[in-house]
Amino acid sequence: MKFLQIHTFYGQYLQEFSSRHPELQLSTYQAAMRILLADGFSACHLLPPHLDPSQFDSQLIIANFAEGQNAWRREHGIDPAATADDLLRRQIAEIQPDILYLTDPVTYDSGFVRSLSKRPALVLGWRAAPVLPGTDWSEFDLIISNHEATLQLAVDRGAKAIERFHPGFPTFLAEAVKDEPETSDVAFCGQWSPMHDIRNQRWVDVAKAADLQPGGFQLDYYLMAQSPEGLPAAVAKFNRGARFGLEMHRALKRSRVCLNGVIDIGQGQSANMRLFEIAGTGAFQLMEHHADAPYFEPGVEIETYRGKDELLEKILHYLDHPEARRAIARRGQERCFRDYSMERRAREFGQIICKHLASGIQRRQPCGSGDIRRAAPESAELRSLLERATREMSEQKHSLEAEVERARQELSVMKRSLAWKLAGKHLFSIEKRVRRLCRRKD
Numbered sequence: 001m002k003f004l005q006i007h008t009f010y011g012q013y014l015q016e017f018s019s020r021h022p023e024l025q026l027s028t029y030q031a032a033m034r035i036l037l038a039d040g041f042s043a044c045h046l047l048p049p050h051l052d053p054s055q056f057d058s059q060l061i062i063a064n065f066a067e068g069q070n071a072w073r074r075e076h077g078i079d080p081a082a083t084a085d086d087l088l089r090r091q092i093a094e095i096q097p098d099i100l101y102l103t104d105p106v107t108y109d110s111g112f113v114r115s116l117s118k119r120p121a122l123v124l125g126w127r128a129a130p131v132l133p134g135t136d137w138s139e140f141d142l143i144i145s146n147h148e149a150t151l152q153l154a155v156d157r158g159a160k161a162i163e164r165f166h167p168g169f170p171t172f173l174a175e176a177v178k179d180e181p182e183t184s185d186v187a188f189c190g191q192w193s194p195m196h197d198i199r200n201q202r203w204v205d206v207a208k209a210a211d212l213q214p215g216g217f218q219l220d221y222y223l224m225a226q227s228p229e230g231l232p233a234a235v236a237k238f239n240r241g242a243r244f245g246l247e248m249h250r251a252l253k254r255s256r257v258c259l260n261g262v263i264d265i266g267q268g269q270s271a272n273m274r275l276f277e278i279a280g281t282g283a284f285q286l287m288e289h290h291a292d293a294p295y296f297e298p299g300v301e302i303e304t305y306r307g308k309d310e311l312l313e314k315i316l317h318y319l320d321h322p323e324a325r326r327a328i329a330r331r332g333q334e335r336c337f338r339d340y341s342m343e344r345r346a347r348e349f350g351q352i353i354c355k356h357l358a359s360g361i362q363r364r365q366p367c368g369s370g371d372i373r374r375a376a377p378e379s380a381e382l383r384s385l386l387e388r389a390t391r392e393m394s395e396q397k398h399s400l401e402a403e404v405e406r407a408r409q410e411l412s413v414m415k416r417s418l419a420w421k422l423a424g425k426h427l428f429s430i431e432k433r434v435r436r437l438c439r440r441k442d
Contacts, residue, residue: 003056003353004097004120005048006088008064008104012224013041013244024067029075032068033060039245040176043342044167044273045103045126050346059095063088063104085112093117099353101125102140106132110139110158122357126165128272130195130265131157142356146271161359163352166271166295168345169280169336173249177281180253185218185319186210187255189248190274192225192235199261200235202288205308206259206315207234217319222251252283256325257315260287271295275302276340279332284325286314295340301332 017039018024024032037046037060048058062068063084073080073087076094088108092100098121102108105125113123124142127150137143138158144165145151151162188203190196203221210219211234224242225231231239243251252258258278278285279296288311289304296302303318305311318325 001056001099002095002097003048003051003058003099003101004061004092004095005046005058005101005103006061006063006092006108007042007046008107009041009062010224010244011064012242014065016242016244017041018067021067027067027071029068029071032065032071033062036062036065036068040170040173040249041245043170043173044276046170047101047342047346047349050168050170050342052347052350055350056099059097061088061091063108085115089116098122099124099357105137105140105143106135110136113139122353124353124356125159127154128265129263142352144352147265149265161356163356165349165352166340166345167273167276168340168342169276170342171280171337173246173277174280174282174333174337176246177249177253180250182254182256184220184251184255186257186259186315187220187222187251188259189222189243189251190224192223192231195263195265196261197264199263199288202261202308202311203259204232204234206311207232207238209312209315210238217315220251220255222248249277249281252278252281255283256322257318258283258285260285262288262290276336279336280340282329282333284318284329285332286311286318296332296335299328301328301335303328 017036021035024035027035037043037049046060048056048060051058069084069087072078072091073082076090078087078090082090093116096118100113100120100123102113102123103126105127113119119139122141123139124144125137125140126144128145128147129150131150131153135157137154140154140159142161142163143151143154143159144163145154146164146166148164151164154162186206192200192203207219207221210216219238221235221239222241222243223231223235223239225239228236228239260272260274260278262272275285275287275295279302285296285302287302287304289298289306298304303314305314
C-alpha cells in the first residue's frame with residue numbers, strides 16, 4: 001500500500017538550514033532529504049519513517065524544501081520553468097499513492113486535490129491552527145487534529161469525516177541531546193504571534209519577574225516572530241532568536257524550567273507538539289493547567305500552573321528544588337517514551353487509515369453493502385490491507401470483550417469481599433454490644 005505524506009516546513013527554518021548546508025545545492029534528492037530529516041525539525045509530525053513497512057510503502061515530500069525539490073527536478077528531467085505545484089503534481093503522479101496525507105491542507109486544499117491526474121483512494125489532512133477564509137476541504141475523506149474547534153471547522157469546510165489525533169515523539173531526538181548540561185534557568189522555544197495572545201501575556205509576566213526578583217533568574221526566549229522589532233520591550237530583552245530542529249532540543253535540554261502554552265484556537269486543550277517535545281527531550285516542563293485528558297500527570301510527570309501568580313511561584317520553587325524537578329522530568333520522559341513514541345502513534349495512525357479506507361470504499365459502492373470484502377477495492381494490495389484491517393478490528397473487539405468480562409468478574413469478587421468485610425464488622429459490633437449488656441445484667 002503506497003502512502004505519501006506531503007509536508008511543509010517554516011520558511012525561516014529552511015533558509016537558516018540551507019545557509020548551514022551549501023553542499024545541498026549539488027546533492028542528490030535522497031541525500032538532501034536524509035540531511036534535512038536528520039536535523040529533527042517537525043519530526044513529531046513526520047509519520048513515514050515509523051509506519052509498518054509490511055503494511056505501507058511510505059514516502060515523504062517536503063514541498064517547500066527548495067534544494068530537495070530542485071534535485072528531484074534535475075534527476076527526472078523536469079523543465080526548470082515548471083512551477084512548484086506542477087513539480088509536486090508530477091511527483092504524486094510518479095508515486096501513485098493509495099493514501100495521500102497532506103499536513104498543510106491550507107496550501108494544498110481541495111483545489112489542489114482536484115488538479116491531480118489520479119485521485120488516491122484516501123485523502124486526509126492534519127490541521128491544528130487557524131484556517132484561511134475560503135479553504136475548501138470537500139475533497140478530503142478525513143481531517144485529523146488535536147483541537148476540537150478545528151475538527152468542527154473541518155466539518156463546516158466539507159470534510160467527509162473527522163478524527164482526534166495528536167503528535168508523538170521520535171526518540172532519536174532525546175539520544176542526540178542527552179548529554180547537554182543545564183546552563184539556563186527558564187526558557188521558551190516557539191512562536192510569538194497574534195494566534196497566541198494568552199500565552200504572550202504570560203511570557204510578558206515572566207520577563208518582568210526575571211528583572212524584579214532579587215538577583216533575578218536567567219531567562220531565555222527563543223522566539224520566531226513575524227516582526228521581532230514589534231516584541232514588547234520586556235520580552236525583547238530576553239529574546240535570543242528562534243531555534244529549530246536539534247538546536248531547539250538542545251536549548252530545551254539545557255534549561256532547568258521549560259515553559260509551555262497552547263495556541264488560542266486550542267481552547268485550553270493541552271496536546272500541542274511542544275508538550276511531547278519537552279517531555280521526550282527529558283526536560284522539566286511547566287505548562288498552563290488544562291481540564292482535558294491528562295496526557296501527563298501534573299506534579300508527577302509535568303508541572304502545571306493556574307494564572308500568573310502560580311506560574312511565578314512554581315518557577316522559583318523548582319529552581320530551588322533541583323532533585324524534585326529532575327525527578328518529574330525523568331518520569332515525564334519515561335511516560336513519553338512508553339505511551340507517545342512515534343512508533344506507537346504510527347500504529348494508531350495506521351488503524352485510523354484502515355478504518356477510513358474501509359468506510360470510504362463502502363460509501364462509494366452503489367450497492368451499499370456493509371461487507372468490506374465485497375467493496376471491490378481498486379487493487380489487490382488495497383484488498384489485502386482491508387482484509388487485514390477487518391481481522392484486526394475483529395481481534396480488537398474480542399480482546400475488548402474479554403477485558404470487560406475480566407473487569408466484571410473482578411468487580412464481582414471485590415463486591416463479595418467488601419460485603420463480607422462489612423458484614424463481619426457489623427456482626428462484631430453486635431457481639432460487643434451483647435457482651436456489654438450481659439455484663440451489666442450480671
